[in-house]
Amino acid sequence: MLKGHLDMIVLAALSAGPAHGYAVIEEIKRRSGGAFDLPEGTIYPVLHRLEQAGLLAGRWVTADSGRRRRVYALTRRGDRALGEQRAVWERFSDAVGSLFRGNRPWKRPA
Amino acid sequence: MEAPGLISEYVERLAGELDFDPSLSRRMRREVEDHLREAVAAGPVGGPEAERRAIENFGDARAIAAQFAIGSLAKRARRVGVAAVLMVAAVFIAMKARLVWYGVMECPAVPRMEALGEIVALIDRYSLWSSFFVGIASWLYIDRLRVPAVFTAEYRVRLQRFVFLCSVATAALIASVISDGVLTSFRLAGTGWSVEFLIPVLSMVIEIACAGMLVSHIRGMAQRTAATGHWSAISGRSR
Numbered sequence: 001m002l003k004g005h006l007d008m009i010v011l012a013a014l015s016a017g018p019a020h021g022y023a024v025i026e027e028i029k030r031r032s033g034g035a036f037d038l039p040e041g042t043i044y045p046v047l048h049r050l051e052q053a054g055l056l057a058g059r060w061v062t063a064d065s066g067r068r069r070r071v072y073a074l075t076r077r078g079d080r081a082l083g084e085q086r087a088v089w090e091r092f093s094d095a096v097g098s099l100f101r102g103n104r105p106w107k108r109p110a
Numbered sequence: 111m112e113a114p115g116l117i118s119e120y121v122e123r124l125a126g127e128l129d130f131d132p133s134l135s136r137r138m139r140r141e142v143e144d145h146l147r148e149a150v151a152a153g154p155v156g157g158p159e160a161e162r163r164a165i166e167n168f169g170d171a172r173a174i175a176a177q178f179a180i181g182s183l184a185k186r187a188r189r190v191g192v193a194a195v196l197m198v199a200a201v202f203i204a205m206k207a208r209l210v211w212y213g214v215m216e217c218p219a220v221p222r223m224e225a226l227g228e229i230v231a232l233i234d235r236y237s238l239w240s241s242f243f244v245g246i247a248s249w250l251y252i253d254r255l256r257v258p259a260v261f262t263a264e265y266r267v268r269l270q271r272f273v274f275l276c277s278v279a280t281a282a283l284i285a286s287v288i289s290d291g292v293l294t295s296f297r298l299a300g301t302g303w304s305v306e307f308l309i310p311v312l313s314m315v316i317e318i319a320c321a322g323m324l325v326s327h328i329r330g331m332a333q334r335t336a337a338t339g340h341w342s343a344i345s346g347r348s349r
Contacts, residue, residue, distance in 0.1 A: 007259070020144070021144075022149060040145065041168040045259075049181050049257065063144070070137070
Protein backbone atom coordinates (compact mmCIF):
# COMPACT_ATOMS: atom_id res chain seq x y z
CA MET A 1 0.00 0.00 0.00
CA LEU A 2 2.88 2.30 0.95
CA LYS A 3 4.48 1.93 -2.49
CA GLY A 4 1.39 3.32 -4.21
CA HIS A 5 1.65 6.52 -2.18
CA LEU A 6 5.40 7.06 -2.22
CA ASP A 7 5.17 10.07 -4.52
CA MET A 8 2.80 11.82 -2.14
CA ILE A 9 4.91 10.88 0.90
CA VAL A 10 8.09 12.28 -0.67
CA LEU A 11 6.34 15.47 -1.78
CA ALA A 12 4.94 15.89 1.74
CA ALA A 13 8.39 15.39 3.28
CA LEU A 14 9.80 18.09 1.01
CA SER A 15 7.02 20.53 1.84
CA ALA A 16 9.10 21.52 4.91
CA GLY A 17 11.84 22.81 2.62
CA PRO A 18 14.65 21.65 0.30
CA ALA A 19 16.51 18.52 1.37
CA HIS A 20 18.83 15.82 0.06
CA GLY A 21 17.90 12.12 -0.19
CA TYR A 22 19.11 11.11 3.26
CA ALA A 23 17.32 14.04 4.93
CA VAL A 24 14.11 13.18 3.05
CA ILE A 25 14.09 9.60 4.34
CA GLU A 26 14.87 10.81 7.87
CA GLU A 27 12.02 13.32 7.67
CA ILE A 28 9.63 10.57 6.53
CA LYS A 29 10.66 8.36 9.45
CA ARG A 30 10.37 11.25 11.91
CA ARG A 31 6.98 12.48 10.74
CA SER A 32 5.50 9.00 10.52
CA GLY A 33 6.81 8.12 13.99
CA GLY A 34 8.90 5.35 12.44
CA ALA A 35 5.83 3.71 10.83
CA PHE A 36 7.21 4.17 7.30
CA ASP A 37 10.46 2.29 7.53
CA LEU A 38 11.23 1.76 3.82
CA PRO A 39 14.48 0.51 2.32
CA GLU A 40 16.23 3.89 2.06
CA GLY A 41 17.24 3.38 -1.57
CA THR A 42 13.58 3.28 -2.60
CA ILE A 43 13.48 7.04 -2.26
CA TYR A 44 15.92 7.72 -5.13
CA PRO A 45 13.88 6.34 -8.05
CA VAL A 46 10.96 8.39 -6.67
CA LEU A 47 13.01 11.59 -6.40
CA HIS A 48 14.32 11.02 -9.92
CA ARG A 49 10.85 10.38 -11.33
CA LEU A 50 9.34 13.44 -9.60
CA GLU A 51 12.20 15.59 -10.89
CA GLN A 52 11.65 14.32 -14.43
CA ALA A 53 7.95 15.11 -14.07
CA GLY A 54 8.81 18.70 -13.07
CA LEU A 55 7.37 18.33 -9.56
CA LEU A 56 10.81 18.67 -7.96
CA ALA A 57 13.88 20.69 -8.87
CA GLY A 58 17.28 19.29 -7.98
CA ARG A 59 20.65 21.02 -7.72
CA TRP A 60 24.13 20.00 -6.64
CA VAL A 61 25.61 21.63 -3.54
CA THR A 62 28.76 21.04 -1.53
CA ALA A 63 28.07 19.73 1.97
CA ASP A 64 30.09 20.65 5.07
CA SER A 65 31.84 17.30 4.70
CA GLY A 66 33.10 18.49 1.30
CA ARG A 67 31.03 15.87 -0.55
CA ARG A 68 28.80 16.90 -3.44
CA ARG A 69 25.14 16.21 -2.79
CA ARG A 70 21.91 16.75 -4.65
CA VAL A 71 19.28 18.85 -2.91
CA TYR A 72 15.65 18.66 -4.01
CA ALA A 73 12.95 21.29 -3.64
CA LEU A 74 9.25 21.35 -4.50
CA THR A 75 8.45 23.29 -7.64
CA ARG A 76 5.24 25.28 -7.96
CA ARG A 77 3.80 22.36 -9.91
CA GLY A 78 4.91 19.97 -7.19
CA ASP A 79 3.28 22.11 -4.54
CA ARG A 80 0.01 22.08 -6.50
CA ALA A 81 0.23 18.30 -7.03
CA LEU A 82 0.80 17.79 -3.29
CA GLY A 83 -2.30 19.92 -2.51
CA GLU A 84 -4.40 17.85 -4.92
CA GLN A 85 -3.12 14.53 -3.56
CA ARG A 86 -3.69 15.67 0.00
CA ALA A 87 -7.33 16.55 -0.80
CA VAL A 88 -7.91 13.15 -2.44
CA TRP A 89 -6.29 11.37 0.50
CA GLU A 90 -8.38 13.27 3.06
CA ARG A 91 -11.60 12.40 1.22
CA PHE A 92 -10.57 8.75 1.04
CA SER A 93 -9.51 8.69 4.70
CA ASP A 94 -12.83 10.31 5.81
CA ALA A 95 -14.82 7.81 3.75
CA VAL A 96 -12.96 4.80 5.18
CA GLY A 97 -13.26 6.28 8.69
CA SER A 98 -17.04 6.63 8.24
CA LEU A 99 -17.24 3.01 7.10
CA PHE A 100 -15.44 1.78 10.20
CA ARG A 101 -17.51 3.96 12.52
CA GLY A 102 -20.86 2.89 11.10
CA ASN A 103 -20.58 -0.71 12.32
CA ARG A 104 -24.18 -1.23 13.49
CA PRO A 105 -25.69 -4.63 12.61
CA TRP A 106 -27.83 -4.95 9.46
CA LYS A 107 -31.56 -4.57 9.90
CA ARG A 108 -33.05 -7.94 9.03
CA PRO A 109 -36.14 -7.76 6.85
CA ALA A 110 -39.24 -8.95 8.68
CA MET B 111 40.67 0.04 5.79
CA GLU B 112 37.68 -2.26 5.32
CA ALA B 113 35.09 0.44 6.04
CA PRO B 114 35.40 2.60 2.89
CA GLY B 115 35.64 -0.57 0.81
CA LEU B 116 32.18 -1.77 1.72
CA ILE B 117 30.43 1.40 0.62
CA SER B 118 32.55 1.77 -2.51
CA GLU B 119 31.84 -1.83 -3.45
CA TYR B 120 28.10 -1.35 -3.02
CA VAL B 121 28.10 1.92 -4.95
CA GLU B 122 30.06 0.27 -7.78
CA ARG B 123 27.58 -2.60 -7.89
CA LEU B 124 24.62 -0.22 -8.05
CA ALA B 125 26.35 1.87 -10.75
CA GLY B 126 26.94 -1.34 -12.72
CA GLU B 127 23.27 -2.30 -12.46
CA LEU B 128 22.40 1.15 -13.82
CA ASP B 129 24.67 0.89 -16.86
CA PHE B 130 21.61 1.09 -19.17
CA ASP B 131 21.73 4.86 -18.46
CA PRO B 132 25.35 6.10 -18.06
CA SER B 133 24.47 9.61 -16.84
CA LEU B 134 22.05 8.22 -14.25
CA SER B 135 24.71 5.71 -13.19
CA ARG B 136 27.26 8.50 -12.62
CA ARG B 137 24.76 10.61 -10.73
CA MET B 138 23.59 7.80 -8.46
CA ARG B 139 27.14 6.78 -7.68
CA ARG B 140 27.67 10.23 -6.16
CA GLU B 141 24.28 10.57 -4.47
CA VAL B 142 24.24 7.10 -2.94
CA GLU B 143 27.80 7.35 -1.68
CA ASP B 144 26.92 10.62 0.06
CA HIS B 145 23.78 9.01 1.52
CA LEU B 146 25.60 5.97 2.90
CA ARG B 147 28.48 7.98 4.34
CA GLU B 148 26.03 10.32 6.05
CA ALA B 149 24.07 7.36 7.42
CA VAL B 150 27.30 5.97 8.91
CA ALA B 151 28.27 9.37 10.33
CA ALA B 152 24.82 9.77 11.92
CA GLY B 153 25.06 6.44 13.76
CA PRO B 154 26.38 6.06 17.32
CA VAL B 155 29.42 4.05 16.18
CA GLY B 156 31.30 3.98 12.89
CA GLY B 157 33.32 1.20 11.38
CA PRO B 158 32.52 -1.69 9.06
CA GLU B 159 29.51 -2.81 11.10
CA ALA B 160 27.91 0.64 10.73
CA GLU B 161 28.62 0.53 7.00
CA ARG B 162 27.08 -2.92 6.69
CA ARG B 163 23.97 -1.70 8.49
CA ALA B 164 23.74 1.42 6.30
CA ILE B 165 23.96 -0.73 3.15
CA GLU B 166 21.38 -3.16 4.51
CA ASN B 167 18.99 -0.28 5.29
CA PHE B 168 19.54 1.13 1.81
CA GLY B 169 18.26 -2.02 0.10
CA ASP B 170 19.16 -4.42 -2.66
CA ALA B 171 21.06 -2.74 -5.50
CA ARG B 172 19.30 -4.77 -8.18
CA ALA B 173 15.82 -3.96 -6.80
CA ILE B 174 16.63 -0.23 -6.77
CA ALA B 175 18.03 -0.40 -10.31
CA ALA B 176 14.86 -2.19 -11.45
CA GLN B 177 12.79 0.78 -10.23
CA PHE B 178 15.03 3.15 -12.17
CA ALA B 179 14.72 0.94 -15.23
CA ILE B 180 10.98 1.67 -15.45
CA GLY B 181 11.60 5.43 -15.54
CA SER B 182 14.33 4.97 -18.10
CA LEU B 183 12.08 2.78 -20.24
CA ALA B 184 9.31 5.41 -20.08
CA LYS B 185 11.77 8.10 -21.19
CA ARG B 186 12.92 5.94 -24.08
CA ALA B 187 9.32 5.22 -25.10
CA ARG B 188 8.59 8.95 -25.24
CA ARG B 189 11.67 9.45 -27.41
CA VAL B 190 10.48 6.72 -29.78
CA GLY B 191 7.06 8.43 -29.95
CA VAL B 192 8.68 11.74 -30.90
CA ALA B 193 11.00 9.94 -33.38
CA ALA B 194 8.00 8.32 -35.09
CA VAL B 195 6.47 11.74 -35.83
CA LEU B 196 9.79 13.36 -36.79
CA MET B 197 10.80 10.56 -39.17
CA VAL B 198 7.47 10.69 -40.99
CA ALA B 199 7.84 14.48 -41.26
CA ALA B 200 11.40 14.08 -42.59
CA VAL B 201 10.24 11.61 -45.26
CA PHE B 202 7.47 14.02 -46.25
CA ILE B 203 9.94 16.92 -46.57
CA ALA B 204 12.39 14.79 -48.61
CA MET B 205 9.57 13.74 -50.92
CA LYS B 206 8.35 17.32 -51.40
CA ALA B 207 11.91 18.54 -52.02
CA ARG B 208 12.30 15.92 -54.75
CA LEU B 209 9.03 16.99 -56.41
CA VAL B 210 10.09 20.65 -56.33
CA TRP B 211 13.41 19.63 -57.90
CA TYR B 212 11.61 17.78 -60.71
CA GLY B 213 9.57 20.93 -61.36
CA VAL B 214 12.61 23.17 -61.43
CA MET B 215 14.57 20.81 -63.66
CA GLU B 216 11.51 20.14 -65.86
CA CYS B 217 12.02 16.44 -65.51
CA PRO B 218 8.86 14.68 -66.83
CA ALA B 219 7.70 11.18 -65.93
CA VAL B 220 8.40 8.43 -68.46
CA PRO B 221 5.13 8.31 -70.54
CA ARG B 222 4.82 4.51 -70.73
CA MET B 223 4.98 4.33 -66.90
CA GLU B 224 2.23 6.94 -66.29
CA ALA B 225 -0.65 4.51 -65.57
CA LEU B 226 1.36 2.38 -63.17
CA GLY B 227 2.88 5.51 -61.69
CA GLU B 228 -0.60 6.81 -60.76
CA ILE B 229 -1.37 3.63 -58.81
CA VAL B 230 1.99 3.73 -57.03
CA ALA B 231 1.52 7.44 -56.25
CA LEU B 232 -1.88 6.61 -54.70
CA ILE B 233 -0.30 3.91 -52.51
CA ASP B 234 2.46 6.39 -51.60
CA ARG B 235 0.01 9.11 -50.58
CA TYR B 236 -2.24 6.90 -48.44
CA SER B 237 0.72 5.12 -46.84
CA LEU B 238 2.36 8.40 -45.87
CA TRP B 239 -0.85 9.86 -44.41
CA SER B 240 -1.50 6.61 -42.52
CA SER B 241 1.99 6.62 -41.05
CA PHE B 242 1.57 10.29 -40.09
CA PHE B 243 -1.76 9.80 -38.28
CA VAL B 244 -0.77 6.53 -36.59
CA GLY B 245 2.60 8.09 -35.63
CA ILE B 246 0.80 11.05 -34.00
CA ALA B 247 -1.60 8.65 -32.25
CA SER B 248 1.29 6.60 -30.85
CA TRP B 249 3.08 9.71 -29.64
CA LEU B 250 -0.06 11.05 -27.92
CA TYR B 251 -0.69 7.61 -26.39
CA ILE B 252 2.77 7.34 -24.83
CA ASP B 253 2.88 10.99 -23.78
CA ARG B 254 -0.29 10.56 -21.72
CA LEU B 255 0.64 7.19 -20.26
CA ARG B 256 1.20 7.35 -16.49
CA VAL B 257 4.44 5.69 -15.40
CA PRO B 258 3.84 3.34 -12.43
CA ALA B 259 6.27 2.94 -9.52
CA VAL B 260 6.69 -0.77 -10.32
CA PHE B 261 6.60 -2.62 -13.63
CA THR B 262 3.08 -4.05 -13.71
CA ALA B 263 1.54 -6.45 -16.23
CA GLU B 264 -0.85 -3.63 -17.21
CA TYR B 265 2.03 -1.26 -17.97
CA ARG B 266 3.73 -3.94 -20.05
CA VAL B 267 0.52 -4.42 -22.10
CA ARG B 268 0.30 -0.66 -22.68
CA LEU B 269 3.92 -0.47 -23.81
CA GLN B 270 3.32 -3.40 -26.14
CA ARG B 271 0.28 -1.55 -27.53
CA PHE B 272 2.51 1.49 -28.11
CA VAL B 273 5.13 -0.64 -29.87
CA PHE B 274 2.36 -2.11 -32.05
CA LEU B 275 1.11 1.40 -33.00
CA CYS B 276 4.67 2.49 -33.83
CA SER B 277 5.17 -0.67 -35.90
CA VAL B 278 2.02 0.08 -37.90
CA ALA B 279 3.23 3.64 -38.52
CA THR B 280 6.65 2.30 -39.58
CA ALA B 281 5.16 -0.34 -41.88
CA ALA B 282 3.11 2.37 -43.60
CA LEU B 283 6.21 4.58 -43.81
CA ILE B 284 8.21 1.75 -45.40
CA ALA B 285 5.41 1.22 -47.95
CA SER B 286 5.58 4.95 -48.72
CA VAL B 287 9.39 4.89 -49.08
CA ILE B 288 9.23 1.85 -51.40
CA SER B 289 6.57 3.63 -53.49
CA ASP B 290 8.80 6.72 -53.59
CA GLY B 291 11.67 4.51 -54.77
CA VAL B 292 9.52 3.05 -57.54
CA LEU B 293 8.31 6.52 -58.61
CA THR B 294 11.86 7.89 -58.57
CA SER B 295 13.10 5.03 -60.72
CA PHE B 296 10.21 5.64 -63.19
CA ARG B 297 11.20 9.29 -63.39
CA LEU B 298 14.89 8.58 -63.91
CA ALA B 299 14.54 5.46 -66.06
CA GLY B 300 15.64 5.79 -69.62
CA THR B 301 17.51 9.01 -69.11
CA GLY B 302 21.25 9.13 -68.97
CA TRP B 303 23.10 9.69 -65.66
CA SER B 304 23.71 13.32 -64.82
CA VAL B 305 24.45 15.45 -61.81
CA GLU B 306 20.74 16.44 -61.67
CA PHE B 307 20.01 12.98 -60.27
CA LEU B 308 21.90 13.75 -57.09
CA ILE B 309 18.95 15.46 -55.39
CA PRO B 310 16.40 12.67 -56.07
CA VAL B 311 18.94 10.02 -55.10
CA LEU B 312 19.94 11.92 -51.96
CA SER B 313 16.31 12.42 -50.97
CA MET B 314 15.74 8.68 -51.37
CA VAL B 315 18.77 7.95 -49.19
CA ILE B 316 17.30 10.25 -46.50
CA GLU B 317 13.93 8.48 -46.70
CA ILE B 318 15.51 5.03 -46.39
CA ALA B 319 17.69 6.20 -43.48
CA CYS B 320 14.63 7.63 -41.65
CA ALA B 321 12.66 4.41 -42.06
CA GLY B 322 15.71 2.38 -40.97
CA MET B 323 16.26 4.52 -37.87
CA LEU B 324 12.62 4.14 -36.88
CA VAL B 325 12.79 0.36 -37.26
CA SER B 326 15.93 0.31 -35.11
CA HIS B 327 14.30 2.52 -32.39
CA ILE B 328 11.21 0.32 -32.24
CA ARG B 329 13.21 -2.90 -32.18
CA GLY B 330 15.32 -1.52 -29.30
CA MET B 331 12.19 -0.41 -27.47
CA ALA B 332 10.55 -3.84 -27.79
CA GLN B 333 13.73 -5.55 -26.53
CA ARG B 334 14.04 -3.12 -23.60
CA THR B 335 10.39 -3.65 -22.62
CA ALA B 336 10.90 -7.41 -22.54
CA ALA B 337 14.21 -7.11 -20.63
CA THR B 338 12.81 -4.67 -18.05
CA GLY B 339 9.79 -6.91 -17.45
CA HIS B 340 12.04 -9.91 -16.98
CA TRP B 341 14.46 -8.02 -14.75
CA SER B 342 11.66 -6.53 -12.58
CA ALA B 343 10.20 -10.01 -12.13
CA ILE B 344 13.57 -11.41 -11.01
CA SER B 345 14.35 -8.55 -8.61
CA GLY B 346 10.75 -8.73 -7.28
CA ARG B 347 11.20 -12.40 -6.49
CA SER B 348 14.61 -11.87 -4.90
CA ARG B 349 13.28 -9.28 -2.47
